[in-house]
Amino acid sequence: MTGFLQNTFNGLVSGAFYALLALGLAVIFGMLRVVNFAHGAFYMLGAFGAYVLLTEAGVPFWAALVIMPVGLALLGMALERAFVHRLTRLDPLYNFLLTFGLTLILQDLVKLRYGVQSSPYETPSALNGSVDFGLFDFPTYRVFILGFAVAVCVGVWWVLTRTRVGMVVRACTERPELTRAFGIDVGRWVTPVFGFGIGLAGLAGVLAAPMRAVNPLMGADLIIVVFAVVVIGGLGSIFGSVAAGFGIGLVQAWGEAYLSDFPIISQTIVFIVMAVVLLWRPAGLFGREEAPA
Amino acid sequence: MLRIENLSAWYGEAQVLREVSLDVAAGEVVTLVGRNGAGKSTLLRCVMGLHAGQRGTVELDGRNVGKLPAHRRARLGLGWVPDDRGSYATLSVTENLTLPPAVGPDPWPLARVYEAFPALYDRRDSAATMLSGGEQQMLALARVLRMGARLLLCDEPTEGLSPLLVQQVGELLREAKRHGVTVLLVEQNLHFATGVADRHYLLAEGRVAEAMDNSEVRSRERELLSYLGI
Ligand SMILES: Nc1ncnc2c1ncn2[C@@H]1O[C@H](COP(=O)(O)OP(=O)(O)O)[C@@H](O)[C@H]1O
Ligand SMILES: [Mg+2]
Numbered sequence: 001m002t003g004f005l006q007n008t009f010n011g012l013v014s015g016a017f018y019a020l021l022a023l024g025l026a027v028i029f030g031m032l033r034v035v036n037f038a039h040g041a042f043y044m045l046g047a048f049g050a051y052v053l054l055t056e057a058g059v060p061f062w063a064a065l066v067i068m069p070v071g072l073a074l075l076g077m078a079l080e081r082a083f084v085h086r087l088t089r090l091d092p093l094y095n096f097l098l099t100f101g102l103t104l105i106l107q108d109l110v111k112l113r114y115g116v117q118s119s120p121y122e123t124p125s126a127l128n129g130s131v132d133f134g135l136f137d138f139p140t141y142r143v144f145i146l147g148f149a150v151a152v153c154v155g156v157w158w159v160l161t162r163t164r165v166g167m168v169v170r171a172c173t174e175r176p177e178l179t180r181a182f183g184i185d186v187g188r189w190v191t192p193v194f195g196f197g198i199g200l201a202g203l204a205g206v207l208a209a210p211m212r213a214v215n216p217l218m219g220a221d222l223i224i225v226v227f228a229v230v231v232i233g234g235l236g237s238i239f240g241s242v243a244a245g246f247g248i249g250l251v252q253a254w255g256e257a258y259l260s261d262f263p264i265i266s267q268t269i270v271f272i273v274m275a276v277v278l279l280w281r282p283a284g285l286f287g288r289e290e291a292p293a
Numbered sequence: 294m295l296r297i298e299n300l301s302a303w304y305g306e307a308q309v310l311r312e313v314s315l316d317v318a319a320g321e322v323v324t325l326v327g328r329n330g331a332g333k334s335t336l337l338r339c340v341m342g343l344h345a346g347q348r349g350t351v352e353l354d355g356r357n358v359g360k361l362p363a364h365r366r367a368r369l370g371l372g373w374v375p376d377d378r379g380s381y382a383t384l385s386v387t388e389n390l391t392l393p394p395a396v397g398p399d400p401w402p403l404a405r406v407y408e409a410f411p412a413l414y415d416r417r418d419s420a421a422t423m424l425s426g427g428e429q430q431m432l433a434l435a436r437v438l439r440m441g442a443r444l445l446l447c448d449e450p451t452e453g454l455s456p457l458l459v460q461q462v463g464e465l466l467r468e469a470k471r472h473g474v475t476v477l478l479v480e481q482n483l484h485f486a487t488g489v490a491d492r493h494y495l496l497a498e499g500r501v502a503e504a505m506d507n508s509e510v511r512s513r514e515r516e517l518l519s520y521l522g523i
Contacts, residue, residue, distance in 0.1 A: 170383040171392050178379050181341050182393035183367035183440070288382065 015249020016149030040219025046205020076198030234287020300349035372442025400441030
């Protein structure tokens with residue numbers, strides 16, 4: 001029982017990272033119809049930025065938690081203005097070429113300066129130790145990640161469902177052309193939404209720094225699972241991406257714990273789930289068929 | 294108010310509008326009749342600025358709006374009731390109504406909209422696409438009234454409505470006209486059209502085939518109906 005609870009908790013913590021990354025991908029895809037293959041690179045930049053800020057300027061974790069998402073959001077907005085917005089009129093192949101090319105450039109820039117070995121990032125002192133849950137102890141830092149990610153997801157959900165900004169973003173996402181016909185400048189919303197999605201990836205990266213090895217390729221492995229998450233949740237579905245993020249975190253953790261005798265299954269379980277979901281619901285769990293206009 | 298000159302439009306290689314010219318004076322209600330596929334909806338989309346493959350002139354209040362994107366045209370006072378009703382699945386009924394900004398001098402307050410459309414009030418928190426077809430038609434019409442649009446572009450607003458609702462749409466359009474609103478109405482129901490409109494254009498194969506007044510439409514109703522295939 002204790003082991004099960006611990007596995008579950010660990011699954012939710014990895015799920016928190018999937019959820020934050022998938023949420024950013026979902027809002028970007030919804031608004032721009034662009035699949036951002038560079039999302040993992042921005043996650044890596046978030047973690048690396050926190051590491052560089054700490055080791056070279058003594059900037060603590062808490063400051064990095066604000067600086068990196070904001071800085072990367074601004075970088076994302078600049079990239080959107082310079083390159084990404086051109087994709088809307090082009091063949092989807094260019095979507096892949098641009099964002100994948102961006103990934104390679106960002107990764108190599110970091111490699112050039114810092115090499116490929118992993119760097120350790122110390123857990124902030126306030127979050128050292130562990131929390132006693134009665135049946136088991138759990139590292140304080142992981143409890144913090146889970147709480148923080150859930151709060152961010154709930155906050156985003158609240159803004160999207162309860163505010164005028166959220167209403168406009170939903171309308172632009174669902175039917176961009178119709179929304180323009182109602183006097184709303186859809187283009188004006190695209191850049192900030194792209195920046196916001198990138199900022200979320202940066203935030204996930206900073207949160208990951210004390211827990212995962214900080215290295216230039218850390219986003220590359222993760223992002224493959226995140227794409228599976230997005231497809232399972234339903235491309236462009238905000239709620240689906242978050243739910244599938246936590247769900248896949250759980251499935252993976254349980255698979256590793258209880259199917260370890262069948263490594264073929266436990267290592268590919270995410271993609272098995274994805275295949276089954278797509279056979280059953282081609283638009284994903286919470287996806288809708290595309291509406292016209 | 295609206296002047297269209299030599300408007301041509303294409304879907305890829307296929308030309309669907311051929312040098313259409315027509316005008317609608319301020320305060321007029323003008324219908325566009327024509328068979329399915331004649332290009333009526335395309336014409337409204339061209340006026341709205343939503344159709345990429347087009348050539349010709351579209352003027353609003355004497356101003357050429359050909360270069361303006363759709364959202365700028367809407368802000369000049371255009372209110373579009375699209376043929377598919379334009380309901381958002383991810384927005385509630387109230388949100389569908391309040392999404393567009395006011396674009397004219399006389400936007401309806403939400404309370405007045407709900408007074409005129411009690412059925413919408415009852416479903417105000419539902420997703421708009423959960424409404425019945427008739428309710429979604431009413432929602433689309435209520436939305437442009439709430440915007441206070443000065444020129445309504447209504448694409449078959451009575452299609453599929455019960456006679457009672459058709460009558461209500463007619464009353465709303467007549468009331469809008471009394472308040473100085475201009476309407477370009479795509480309509481297959483000739484009886485309804487002559488009840489609300491001042492003039493009519495017959496669109497055939499992408500051209501304006503005829504311009505008619507009410508008495509002409511009434512006297513040729515049988516011939517026109519068989520032409521329209523109704
Ligand atoms: N999205 C589209 N792509 C290609 N052809 C279209 C499209 N929409 C309409 N058409 C064609 O353009 C013509 C005019 O269509 P439309 O303007 O919808 O006519 P109407 O509203 O009078 O029924 C029709 O022949 C139709 O098949
Ligand atoms: Mg039509």
